[in-house]
Amino acid sequence: MKTHEPYLKGGLQVSVIKVNHIQKGYGKTKVLDEVSLSVEKGQIYGFIGPSGAGKTTLIKLIAGMELVDDGEVYVLGSKMPSLPVLQDVGYMAQSDALYLQLTGKENLAFFASLFKLTKKQQKDRISYAAGLVNLTDDLDKKVAAYSGGMKRRLSLAISLLQDPQILILDEPTVGIDPELRLSIWNELLRLKKEEGKTIIVTTHVMDEAERCDFIALIRNGSILANGTPSELKDLYHAQNIDEVFLNAGRSKQ
């Protein structure tokens, strides 16, 4: 059972995720500059941009894994980082954080035990998540023996375990074959449509960007443009999102 009403605060509807004028740097390097955006309940919001643009940094700030230098991030109406909100955020990092000497099942069981789930719920969620990423038959193998794609799939399964309202996925389908990629996307779309989940995803794959409700084009730490895929295609006179990105970059120079 969910404990709070996320998008109603003081009787007012608020965005599930609200990023206000954030700044972030490492040392002297400015990585994000004046980034603002809102994500509404039940949206799939994609971040696309070249390597080093700041997508992962933005995702980490939203997930409460890093602190902003300036500005604010609100998730479910709470200022991040917020420990209680983390129960409702499934986060899949770009690099896998897995226990290599444990089996896939032991990894899932460990992470499931961190959340407020009964034993029965833990078992059901492990079986659902492992099935979704097609790892059911490999659960008894040590993760050290998994391929890169299998580790990505296990990380994705872990992010789904606590049945979070919000999924924050950093390049979830890298190293995953096209058939499974499609079934994972079908499930993300189902989670959004039938369960009202809010999903943030970074991707370099343009057909995945097309499946998002909203996209932010990120370059050099700023949002160049955001909107629905068709709004962006119209705006930049482009046939596809690849072209949007190229044209957006040109028009900025």
Ligand SMILES: Nc1ncnc2c1ncn2[C@@H]1O[C@H](COP(=O)(O)OP(=O)(O)OP(=O)(O)O)[C@@H](O)[C@H]1O
């Ligand atoms: N902990 C850190 N310390 C110093 N610099 C960092 C750190 N994390 C990220 N950076 C720098 O911040 C910039 C943005 O990195 P980030 O990982 O957010 O980019 P990205 O858009 O996610 O790239 P990719 O698509 O390759 O994952 C890069 O120049 C990177 O070197």
